[in-house]
Amino acid sequence: MKKKINIGLLGLGTVGTGVVKLLHANGQSIAQKVGAAIEVKKIMVRNANKPRSIAVDHLITTDFDDILNDPEIDIVVELMGGETPAKDYMLRALQAGKQVVTANKDVMAKYGRELFAAAEAKQVDLMFEASVGGGIPIIRPLKQCLAGNKITEIMGIINGTTNYMLTKMTNEFLDFDDVLKEAQAKGYAEADPTADVGGFDAARKIAILASIAFGARVSLDDVSVEGITRISKDDIEYASELGYIIKLLAIAKEDERGIDVRVHPAFVPGNHPLASVNDVFNAIYIKGDAIGEAMFYGRGAGEMPTASAVVGDIIDVSRNIQHGLTSRILCTCFDQKNFCPIEKTESPYYIRMLVEDKPGVFAAIASAFAEQQVSLHSVIQRRKINKCAEVVLITYRVTDAHLRSAISMIKELSVVSKIQSIVRVEAEEI
């Protein structure tokens, strides 16, 4: 058994700093759990002269080889972010026989297979708990605690920025643009918010979760992605009038049609466990054949919550080192599975449109829907905008393909001025 386990840290930003702090604050109890002290031996950063909030100047390097070629470093902890050079560094560390812990969803979603192969070849660990859901335990529960289940569905709120924005829009009746500006001012949204509001951050995370849940590799290209940029405060008001909350959902389902993985805004019934997940909080709701329903809830980002997940991985890897058990659980994508094309996916839909305010208009719209086998559950006509009537419709369950065909027909009707928005309703029955 080792007396000391040495860490080489790549990155000392938000999460890296949190990891150093947490290893220091709880060092004694962590050492007891592992049977060895865990020490950060070197830290690689981009700019060695940047002032740091913790006293670690003596550990700083800007040369990756200082970490790679140090035989005393057991675990490389990658917290730089981005694909390049993070992926290359992780690969080289694994090839050199070092254990790797990362919080990097971009690299894990895109290069997971290659990195796992490298870990397998050297019989080392590759752990990535913090890459999805920040501080919320979800990778390990899926890979271990729930491994006996057949997982049929994952539905998550896994992007804190968009959840903060949608919560603000809902509670304060604000428009998307105003909320985005505020989120940027508070540091919750990046200057370029595309990855968050466009749904791509959530798409990477659900690709990782779906791969584990269904035991088959799901890449970013397999995820159908739609962000929240078209959601207006009017949609949010109608949703609440109808008993729903709009959330950006990351969804992965498996049934006889194949695997269906997507990210999009959705009407969530007010009594669904995900409806009350607000602000920057994340939650992941899972259905398994044995467990039934389970939900994991907590802080999806931030210095210490994310450090919590990273340090958990460091401890797990360290215990494996101590017992000669590294590489016990690596890639779990054993199968190749079919994907359900988005056109075949089914749900009820909310549609908001502007139509001419005269008799017979609704009959024309209803017959176009009927022709495409779309049945209407409810219709609201509440107000006029520039002499047009605003009509809101909720359909029964319908395939995406039928819905799209009906919308194409309706757009051609002379009495329809504009289709303002279309949002899925995420409910089995309405």
Ligand code: NAP
């Ligand atoms: P960050 O604050 O931007 O810090 C990045 C760190 O990496 C900095 O110390 C930077 O050096 C260093 N770095 C960047 N590029 C480098 C390069 N080419 N060579 C050497 N060092 C480099 O990032 P973060 O927020 O801590 O995020 C780290 C990782 O955790 C990312 O993968 C992120 O997606 C993931 N994550 C973050 C959170 C969160 O709440 N922040 C939550 C979940 C997951 P300098 O300090 O010299 O600039």
